[in-house]
Amino acid sequence: MGSLMDFRISADDRVGAGPDKASKGRKAPAAKGQRVEPTLGGSLGNLGAADRTGGGGSGGSGKPAKPPRRGKAQTAKAKKPRRSRSGGFLMGLLWWGFVACLWGGIAVIGIIVYYGAQLPASNTWAIPERPPNIRILAADGTLISNRGQTGGEAVTYRELPYYVPAAFIASEDRRFMSHFGVDPIGLLSVAIESVQARGVTRGASTITQQVAKNLFLTPDQTLGRKVQEAILAVWLEQNYTKDEILELYMNRVYFGAGATGIEAAAQTYFGVSARNLSLGQAAMLVGLLPAPSAYNPKTNPEKAIERQRIVLNLMAQEGYISKEEASAAQIDPNQSVRTRVAGSESYVADWVESLMTAYIGEIDSDVVVQTTIDYKMQKDAEFIVKEQVATEGPKRGFTQGALVAMDVDGKVRAMVGGVDYASSQYNRAVTAKRQPGSTFKPFVYLAAMEKGYTPDTLAEDAKFDYNGWSPRNASGKYAGTVTLRQGLAYSLNTIAARLAIDVTPAAVVDVATRMGISSPLTPVPSIALGTQEVNLLELTSAYAPFANGGFGVIPNVITRIESKDGKLLYEASDAGPGRVIAPNVLAEMDDMLETAVEVGTGKRASVNGWEFGGKTGTSQEAKDALFVGFTSAMVAGVWLGNDDSTKTTLSGGNVPTIIWSEFMTKAHEGKQIAPIPGGSYEGEMVAQQVIDPATGQPVIDPATGQPQVQYVDAGTGQPVPTAIDPATGQVVRIDPATGQPIAGATSVQSAPIAPQDNGLNTGGLIIDANGQQIDPTTGLPVGQVVQDQSIDPVTGLPLQPQSNGVGQAPIDADTGLPMVLVTDPATGQQVWVPSAPAQGQPQQIQPPANVNQPVQQEKPRTLMDMLFGG
Numbered sequence: 001m002g003s004l005m006d007f008r009i010s011a012d013d014r015v016g017a018g019p020d021k022a023s024k025g026r027k028a029p030a031a032k033g034q035r036v037e038p039t040l041g042g043s044l045g046n047l048g049a050a051d052r053t054g055g056g057g058s059g060g061s062g063k064p065a066k067p068p069r070r071g072k073a074q075t076a077k078a079k080k081p082r083r084s085r086s087g088g089f090l091m092g093l094l095w096w097g098f099v100a101c102l103w104g105g106i107a108v109i110g111i112i113v114y115y116g117a118q119l120p121a122s123n124t125w126a127i128p129e130r131p132p133n134i135r136i137l138a139a140d141g142t143l144i145s146n147r148g149q150t151g152g153e154a155v156t157y158r159e160l161p162y163y164v165p166a167a168f169i170a171s172e173d174r175r176f177m178s179h180f181g182v183d184p185i186g187l188l189s190v191a192i193e194s195v196q197a198r199g200v201t202r203g204a205s206t207i208t209q210q211v212a213k214n215l216f217l218t219p220d221q222t223l224g225r226k227v228q229e230a231i232l233a234v235w236l237e238q239n240y241t242k243d244e245i246l247e248l249y250m251n252r253v254y255f256g257a258g259a260t261g262i263e264a265a266a267q268t269y270f271g272v273s274a275r276n277l278s279l280g281q282a283a284m285l286v287g288l289l290p291a292p293s294a295y296n297p298k299t300n301p302e303k304a305i306e307r308q309r310i311v312l313n314l315m316a317q318e319g320y321i322s323k324e325e326a327s328a329a330q331i332d333p334n335q336s337v338r339t340r341v342a343g344s345e346s347y348v349a350d351w352v353e354s355l356m357t358a359y360i361g362e363i364d365s366d367v368v369v370q371t372t373i374d375y376k377m378q379k380d381a382e383f384i385v386k387e388q389v390a391t392e393g394p395k396r397g398f399t400q401g402a403l404v405a406m407d408v409d410g411k412v413r414a415m416v417g418g419v420d421y422a423s424s425q426y427n428r429a430v431t432a433k434r435q436p437g438s439t440f441k442p443f444v445y446l447a448a449m450e451k452g453y454t455p456d457t458l459a460e461d462a463k464f465d466y467n468g469w470s471p472r473n474a475s476g477k478y479a480g481t482v483t484l485r486q487g488l489a490y491s492l493n494t495i496a497a498r499l500a501i502d503v504t505p506a507a508v509v510d511v512a513t514r515m516g517i518s519s520p521l522t523p524v525p526s527i528a529l530g531t532q533e534v535n536l537l538e539l540t541s542a543y544a545p546f547a548n549g550g551f552g553v554i555p556n557v558i559t560r561i562e563s564k565d566g567k568l569l570y571e572a573s574d575a576g577p578g579r580v581i582a583p584n585v586l587a588e589m590d591d592m593l594e595t596a597v598e599v600g601t602g603k604r605a606s607v608n609g610w611e612f613g614g615k616t617g618t619s620q621e622a623k624d625a626l627f628v629g630f631t632s633a634m635v636a637g638v639w640l641g642n643d644d645s646t647k648t649t650l651s652g653g654n655v656p657t658i659i660w661s662e663f664m665t666k667a668h669e670g671k672q673i674a675p676i677p678g679g680s681y682e683g684e685m686v687a688q689q690v691i692d693p694a695t696g697q698p699v700i701d702p703a704t705g706q707p708q709v710q711y712v713d714a715g716t717g718q719p720v721p722t723a724i725d726p727a728t729g730q731v732v733r734i735d736p737a738t739g740q741p742i743a744g745a746t747s748v749q750s751a752p753i754a755p756q757d758n759g760l761n762t763g764g765l766i767i768d769a770n771g772q773q774i775d776p777t778t779g780l781p782v783g784q785v786v787q788d789q790s791i792d793p794v795t796g797l798p799l800q801p802q803s804n805g806v807g808q809a810p811i812d813a814d815t816g817l818p819m820v821l822v823t824d825p826a827t828g829q830q831v832w833v834p835s836a837p838a839q840g841q842p843q844q845i846q847p848p849a850n851v852n853q854p855v856q857q858e859k860p861r862t863l864m865d866m867l868f869g870g
Contacts, residue, residue: 152264
């Protein structure tokens, strides 16, 4: 064992030692007792010592090379060329970039699939309908306003000047015409800008994406919403043309101030149609889009001008306009931006909008509404009211005013609901209800005239007490015995109060309702002084019968409603309540109302040579001051006061009459002067439509397809037989006894009056409220047999021939005079009423029995002396 472990290591056996160079190509002899290490032979013969692994040779130095490490074979390899470090990095970067893109693409596809699956099936996608717009026009076609959720109608791409859509493209999406809905170049550009700026610089959504968001999605800034937006944008591009997508965008994008769409924005900010926008206006509107409230030209004109310049420069860069055009369209920073101010016509637009559902039901598409408004009169009324409130308001303590003007047939021509629509949209002409004061008194006097009093009836102007109520004159003075004409002219409260008590408050309510007051009224004595609230519109319309010959009207502002493509949806009718004042009573009322403006409280009013009448009104503590007056062409009412009902130093006879006079003088320019109608219309005929009592609609003649028309006596309201004169073609009245035309009976009033829903002529008979046919010659139900012609079987009163010789009439037990058959305007039924007493000496009004008469006072020399200290 010891001999086996006894060995020595020579220098050649050490690591790194090699054979002598001289031994190249052959085996070296082994020293005695040494191991022979195997080699790879000739495979290494061509390699220098230095090329070998572990070689330490020096070429031709002759020094022996170290043999390979014992127990290991030396492997010979050819030397490979070295690779560049930068090249390897680039290749690696490309490789890993490719891998990252691959996985990123897979992730993006997964995200798209995930969020796309949350959308409804693509075959159900459709462009939602745009909210309907109500386009409201004046009588001459001038745009008053647009109403609806959008504030303007939709316009087509082709209707706009070329620079309007160009401004949108240049500012919002300059590659709009070339991308597929999503703009990768734009996304990359925004990403680079944001990195450089270390924050988001601008949005990267295309116009198509914005359309998709506006139409289908919520405004939430989430990854899911952005993915869905891109999906929908691509779908839009596949299904719609670029023009259609841009048109959708222009009509659906929000511009601020409640304006959605380019038309609404143009009307809201500049008062023009988008079809007529200038280059500068178009650029300013497009400049609003990034932040409508911040760039609003009304509130931030400097920022709006700055944005306008940016848009114009972008348009020039893209070649849509020249640099010269861009410079010319820019607004000087020192120049104010002219934007539209909402005027009084907006009160009209609000009123019209509130009526739409009642006229045509729910609106599901754009409509065009033609109104009765005279745009010039509207602006004149607005200017006059504003000027007087600004001038007189601070001195007299009032801040608001309202005006309503209408033709005598009820067509509203102007309406001012306040002095500043922008600051207050509350309509003081239609919505507000205030005490009318003495403007209500004509209805009290009308009830008295219908009871038999006349303008010359004498009454006592003095204090009295009635069940604890003691009315007082505003002046605190009393005139003693006066005529009713004087009582109304000088607005004596005690006279109106005595009349209301005498005729009963219920009768006053009936008259006011018949004349056109629609607000609920309570029949109490104080109603005589106008203490119950009404609105200015109904009060003004209730004066129309005084101006038009005694016919009631329904105030109307809408004449036609059409769809955008011209389909007729509604057309106004001339139907109305018919006659509400007998001709002889009308003449008496007009006489008194003319006196009120000639010498009474309304004497400051004037209409440049026209005959007119009217009445002033002042409520308690002068909280409200009014004047309502009329000519044969127009009726107008004015109200002044404060919204909080604080007292003023106004009266109906000062500032309201000034406003009324200025407006009416302008409104009557160019009109032919005509007197106020009055007197008797006995024998004249008027045409009116036949109304079906069951439906309230006109009866259609099956032969002509037109509404049936009947003719009635303008004095009595009774149907009359007529025929067409073959020689003249005129309608003539026929004598029922002979069947021949009555000489001189061809007068037919041009303004038709519509009957009540009840009390109508059908086939020569009258239909009462219960559908019972009434014989117009007797006033009795058809088929009813009268056994004794001297007794009325309905009333039990004695009968005697009527004054017109047709039929018989009962006798009024109180007066002994024949009663008259008339149509009750409130119910439409035929009723007998006492006839007017014979004209003669003035009646003396008798106070009710329970009125405590005052102590007799000394009478003044004249009425004027007592009332006005003259």
